[in-house]
Amino acid sequence: MTTASFGAVARRGGRWLPFVAVAALSGTAVTLALPAVLGRAIDAIVAGGGSGTWVALAGGLVALGVAGELLGAYAGTITVATAAAWLRERLVRHVLSAGRGVDAGDLVSRVSANAVDAAQAGPTAVSVATAILPPAGSLVLLTLIDPWLALAFLCGLALVGAVLRAFTRRTAEVVGAYQRAQGRIAARLTEALGGARTIAAAGTTEREERRVLAPLADLRAEGERTWRVLARSSGQAAAAGPLVLVAVLAAGGLALAAGRISAGDLFAAGRYAVIGAGLGGLTGTLAGLARARAALHRVGEVLARPTIQYGPAALPPGPGRLEFRGVAVRSGDATLLDGVDLAVPGGAAVAVVGRSGAGKSVLAAVAARLRDPDEGEVRLDGVPLTDLSHGALRAAVGCAFERPVLIGGTVADAVGLGLARDRVRGAALATHADDFVSRLPLGYDTPLADAPMSGGERQRLGLARAWHAERLLVLDDATSSLDTVTEMQISRTLTADGRGRTRLIVTHRAATASRADLVVWLDAGRVRAVGSHAALCDDPDYRAVFV
Known part of the structure; x- marks a missing residue:
């Protein structure tokens, strides 16, 4: 299932959802039976008989x-908690698989x-389904008492139904x-929190506060609209309800006077x-239904985003030769990569350079299969990356980034969650993180x-985390924050990798x-040119890349 349908979420409530239905049906049965039982008790009292x-039966019904x-x-609470946990797990898993496209705050x-x-x-x-049963049952029982009562009931009920129909349409x-x-405010707040120190240092706190809270006016307006719709419909329903009662009691009074019914x-x-x-009173239930449907739509928008699909293949033995065949990547109307044909020799250290916006990070992402090209394909040792299984791909390819996000409980987890300590320390030593x-x-x-x-x-920890890769290291400006001495040490380690892996290194530094x-x-x-740094330096445009 790509998205979360209403029925699928309802079913995920688990075995407790039928108990919600049973409880609702038993409540309906009690609601319909109690007036008849109390009516019989009144008739018994009027007739002077035993009531x-x-x-006692009425008391049992109340209990x-x-x-x-x-x-x-109880069952409703468990059902909602179970379905919410399932939805949250699907959302998080899907976003991590898709890798991009949803703002963190809105997510x-x-x-x-x-x-x-x-x-x-x-x-x-x-609740909505069973809420129809009491009025329907009341109509049947009123017909049994006296058909004229049922007709008066129907006339009033039509008015209530019109109110509910209009309410449902406006509430959705x-x-x-x-x-x-709400999502826009959350998105802006998350963005601001991520740059809190920069905002404070720039002295733009008040301006940022206004930017974050700008959608608050929309939130207030929509909230007021919601309450106006609810208040108007509740008022209309409150006015229609007594009309139903008056109509039925008037018809009942005439029937009682005519001797057709008893007291x-x-x-x-x-x-x-x-x-x-x-x-x-269904207005509250219908409002909840509208909230659920609107929320399902927002959840479905996330789940509908495409995720990376993996194949069943494993890598054959090979040196880590990387090939780009007619690779094109687009974002909206912008072309990020355009017809890239490139062969990276196995075991080579290859620097990727260019001005800002040239497509270096996109090339790195495609090489590591963090995103798929819109056209063309990428191969590793002759196997298309799309054919590789998830385990084979991630064991062969490691990635390090300019701003690595470290995950795990400890420093060791950040370098290699679940790996033996000697492997963790070996990676840290190689990248000078130890x-x-x-x-x-x-x-x-x-x-x-x-x-x-x-x-x-x-x-350095991000580099250590990527160091476990068996065949290809993709480094996207992953040494930009290092001091000159450390950068030189790591650069030498990368360019003289004793394990013979292919290294694709996005860099802005001429020394690298x-x-x-x-x-x-x-x-x-x-791709404007491929060659050694010394040969390319004859081109003044190339030298300008590092200025």
Whole structure:
């Protein structure tokens, strides 16, 4: 299933959803039976007979109704929690597989708030479905008492139904707009929190506050629209309800005067009229249904985004030869890579250079299969990357970035979660990360939250994490924050890799390019030239890349 449908989310409520339905049906049965039982008790009292049996039966029905309410509340809570957990897991897993396309703040809004609203699908659907039964049952029972009562009931019920129909249509629109406004605020807030130090240093806190809260006016407007719709519909339903009761009681009074019904029947008819008028109380349930549908739409937008699909293939033995065949990548109307044909020799250290916006990071992402090209294909040792299994691809290819995000509980986890300590330390030694890790209070067991690191130190851990790759290292400006001495040491390690892996190194530094076996010069998404740094330096445009 690509998206989360209403029925799929309802089914994910688990085995407790039927209990919600059972509780709702038992409550409906009690609601319909109680007026008839109390009517019989009244008739027995009027006739001077014993009413104890009927009163006891009414008490039993009330107890059954209370038990049903408790069961419904308990089962509904578990159902919603189960469905929300399933939705959140799917959302997070899908986003991590897709890798891009959703703003972090908006995603948090969808995972936290919208997933819970969407998880209400099952209980809300049961509530809406069973809410129709009491008025329908009341109509049948009123017909049995006296057909004229049923006709009066139907006339009033048509008015209540018109109110609910208009309410449902208006609510679906305003709830969706409200949730979108919430998502915009969350997105801007997350972005601002990520750059909090920069904002403080620039003295633009007030301006940033206004930018983050700018959608608040829209949120308030949509909230007011929601409450106006709810208030108007509730008021209309409240006015329509007494009209139903008055119509039924008027018809019942005439029937009682004509001797067609008893006093107990009139009491029961009044209660059934109240039940029918209570259809107006569905406004809250229908509002919940509208919230669930709008939230499902927002969740579905995330789940509909394409994810990277993997094949079943494994890599044959090979030196790590990397080939780009007619690779093109687009983003909207912009062309990021345009017809790239490139063969990277196995085991070579290849520097990728070019001006900002030339497509270097996109080339690196395609090489590591962090995104797929719109045209063409990338091969590793003759096998298209799209044919490789997830395990084969990630074991063969390692990536390091300019701003690595470190994950895991400890420093050791950040370098190699689940790997043996000797492999973790070996990678750290190779990338000169062991120098500062060994000085931490608990060394490799230091919690990441307790390990203050500079940008260069984070980059070294990011390099260490990628070091476990067996065949290809893709480094996207992964040494830009290092000091000159450390950068030179790591650059030498990379260019003289004793394991013979292919290294694709995106860099802005001439020194790194000079140590590479080969340089790929990108310009406006195209390969302008391939050669040694010394040979390319004859071109003044090439030299200008490093200025």
